[in-house]
Amino acid sequence: xxxxxxxxxxxxxxxxxxxxxxxxxxxxxxxxxxxxxxxxxxxxxxxxxxxxxxxxxxxxxxxxxxxxxxxxxxxxxxxxxxxxxxxxxxxxxxxxxxxxxxxxxxxxxxxxxxxxxxxxxxxxxxxxxxxxxxxxxxxxxxxxxxxxxxxxxxxxxxxxxxxxxxxxxxxxxxxxxxxxxxxxxxxxxxxxxxxxxxxxxxxxxxxxxxxxxxxxxxxxxxxxxxxxxxxxxxxxxxxxxxxxxxxxxxxxxxxxxxxxxxxxxxxxxxxxxxxxxxxxxxxxxxx
Amino acid sequence: xxxxxxxxxxxxxxxxxxxxxxxxxxxxxxxxxxxxxxxxxxxxxxxxxxxxxxxxxxxxxxxxxxxxxxxxxxxxxxxxxxxxxxxxxxxxxxxxxxxxxxxxxxxxxxxxxxxxxxxxxxxxxxxxxxxxxxxxxxxxxxxxxxxxxxxxxxxxxxxxxxxxxxxxxxxxxxxxxxxxxxxxxxxxxxxxxxxxxxxxxxxxxxxxxxxxxxxxxxxxxxxxxxxxxxxxxxxxxxxxxxxxxxxxxxxxxxxxxxxxxxxxxxxxxxxxxxxxxxxxxxxxxxxxxxxxxxxxxxxxxxxxxxxxxxxxxxxxxxxxxxxxxxxxxx
Numbered sequence: 001x002x003x004x005x006x007x008x009x010x011x012x013x014x015x016x017x018x019x020x021x022x023x024x025x026x027x028x029x030x031x032x033x034x035x036x037x038x039x040x041x042x043x044x045x046x047x048x049x050x051x052x053x054x055x056x057x058x059x060x061x062x063x064x065x066x067x068x069x070x071x072x073x074x075x076x077x078x079x080x081x082x083x084x085x086x087x088x089x090x091x092x093x094x095x096x097x098x099x100x101x102x103x104x105x106x107x108x109x110x111x112x113x114x115x116x117x118x119x120x121x122x123x124x125x126x127x128x129x130x131x132x133x134x135x136x137x138x139x140x141x142x143x144x145x146x147x148x149x150x151x152x153x154x155x156x157x158x159x160x161x162x163x164x165x166x167x168x169x170x171x172x173x174x175x176x177x178x179x180x181x182x183x184x185x186x187x188x189x190x191x192x193x194x195x196x197x198x199x200x201x202x203x204x205x206x207x208x209x210x211x212x213x214x215x216x217x218x219x220x221x222x223x224x225x226x227x228x229x230x231x232x233x234x235x236x237x238x239x240x241x242x243x244x245x246x247x248x249x250x251x252x253x254x255x256x257x258x259x260x261x262x263x264x265x266x267x268x269x270x271x272x273x274x275x276x277x278x279x280x281x282x283x284x285x286x287x
Numbered sequence: 288x289x290x291x292x293x294x295x296x297x298x299x300x301x302x303x304x305x306x307x308x309x310x311x312x313x314x315x316x317x318x319x320x321x322x323x324x325x326x327x328x329x330x331x332x333x334x335x336x337x338x339x340x341x342x343x344x345x346x347x348x349x350x351x352x353x354x355x356x357x358x359x360x361x362x363x364x365x366x367x368x369x370x371x372x373x374x375x376x377x378x379x380x381x382x383x384x385x386x387x388x389x390x391x392x393x394x395x396x397x398x399x400x401x402x403x404x405x406x407x408x409x410x411x412x413x414x415x416x417x418x419x420x421x422x423x424x425x426x427x428x429x430x431x432x433x434x435x436x437x438x439x440x441x442x443x444x445x446x447x448x449x450x451x452x453x454x455x456x457x458x459x460x461x462x463x464x465x466x467x468x469x470x471x472x473x474x475x476x477x478x479x480x481x482x483x484x485x486x487x488x489x490x491x492x493x494x495x496x497x498x499x500x501x502x503x504x505x506x507x508x509x510x511x512x513x514x515x516x517x518x519x520x521x522x523x524x525x526x527x528x529x530x531x532x533x534x535x536x537x538x539x540x541x542x543x544x545x546x547x548x549x550x551x552x553x554x555x556x557x558x559x560x561x562x563x564x565x566x567x568x569x570x571x572x573x574x575x576x577x578x579x580x581x582x583x584x585x586x587x588x589x590x591x592x593x594x595x596x597x598x599x600x601x602x603x604x605x606x607x608x609x610x611x612x613x614x615x616x617x
Contacts, residue, residue, distance in 0.1 A: 036394040036397075036398070084583075088583050088584060091583070092474075092587055093340070093393045094340055094535070094583075096583070097342070097394070098579050098583040099579075099584060101579065102576045102581075102582075102583060103580055105528060105573075105576030106573060106577055106579075106580060108572075108576075109570075109571075109572035109573040110576075112572075113569035113570050113573055220405075224398070224405065228402075231398075262413055263409075263413075266410060269403075269405055269406040269409075272398075273384075273399060273403065276391065276399055277387035
């Protein structure tokens, strides 16, 4: 295998780990409440803008921007749950899709209105320069983003499977009424799930902002990426989201390298449609 | 015959509107209201009656618009030729998308429609034959009346009114046929409908194809009126959004819901754009987003459903209202 190809694949894996991070938020609320957040990609976009504002207003780098983005998005997630999701969950499918889709528009165009449509970016090398490792050249920002994305995604998995909070959340996902009889408040658990899911997008956004351009419409593409990842990985499965995220990162990088950057989004979308056609239950899911 | 009184009154009002209001700006807005009402009524068939929320309907709109402009730009034919071509194209795409996704739950369908619309937009933006980013233009100077290129909005107004009337007549016929009953059964509970023997996937697919074909006609008419189409105006996600929100605001699944929604939102957008200029575009969609969220949260049936409930409620004592409310509860 040529050296460039290895470089492209490593880049794809690092990007894919960040995809996995924000997709695990989507898969969590989808698996738990059977509601799809169409504003998920726009949450990531907000995380990017929080990191940008932290830099321009406070002069803080990602070390300050990432925690602030995580916190502010977690707060937003809980607010959105209580103000909107809790009620539309009981409504018809039309209301569920319209509700989160409308939220996506509201967020996207509020940012558009405030910041304009210009491409913004954090200064290059805000994390560090380009590292040379075994002959590979990797931007420090992408390396940090990939490693943090991987670790936090694994952490989320452990949180769900190894802690009492995780067990409670899974209990609510399984049967909210039964969980309530056991003294677990479904409302609180679902609000926490929204907080965690949104926190994951905030962190992912702050990480992506260190090496990617920042623009209000970026959430649309990222939302579709998250949706593809969750479809591939199976709903509610964080390990599934991790594998699928890494896979999509690599596919995107490879197709960008082999057939041109313009077409890399198309490849992901077409892949998604093919999957819906042939294997709607996901890579690892069961029918 | 009593149930035809209100629709006929509405029709008379729509026919007389340009006579009463001679201001060209208002006539143009009137034409646009009718145009978007056609697209939103077409969306209503799959999104409202069948309850399958397509958020990528612009791809069908684009089929019509590109077919109309393509017929002129490449073959010097009248853009009218594009209507049947766009129609067939839209129905074919709907079948290709609908067959795999309408078997799945509604979320997949919604997301697939976005993915298809975005894929087509990206491909068209990179295809020189389809005009790439600058898009395709229609006849700069009309050669004859079949180029459908008029300075005044008046001819468009009556053309759109005719097409809207046909679209609503088709919708009404469908809603009162066996298919309409199937669709409502599917919307209320797909599982129950299937267990009672309704061919749910097939019926949803037919509704989707019909909706797609009618939407492509709206796209062709749009391109004729504006004389050009580019990826933003013919395939941009915001057109999907407009179509969807008009139907949902007025009342998804109600015959005149989309027209009511268009009559509210089109003037709102035109006026805010002319007052605020380019800066207003972002703000308009902030308001759109807020409206969609509020409808979903408080009034999923739309304004017409709300008006209908208030109408039933008038002059009745509280217990009777409670009874009506209870009987309407899902």
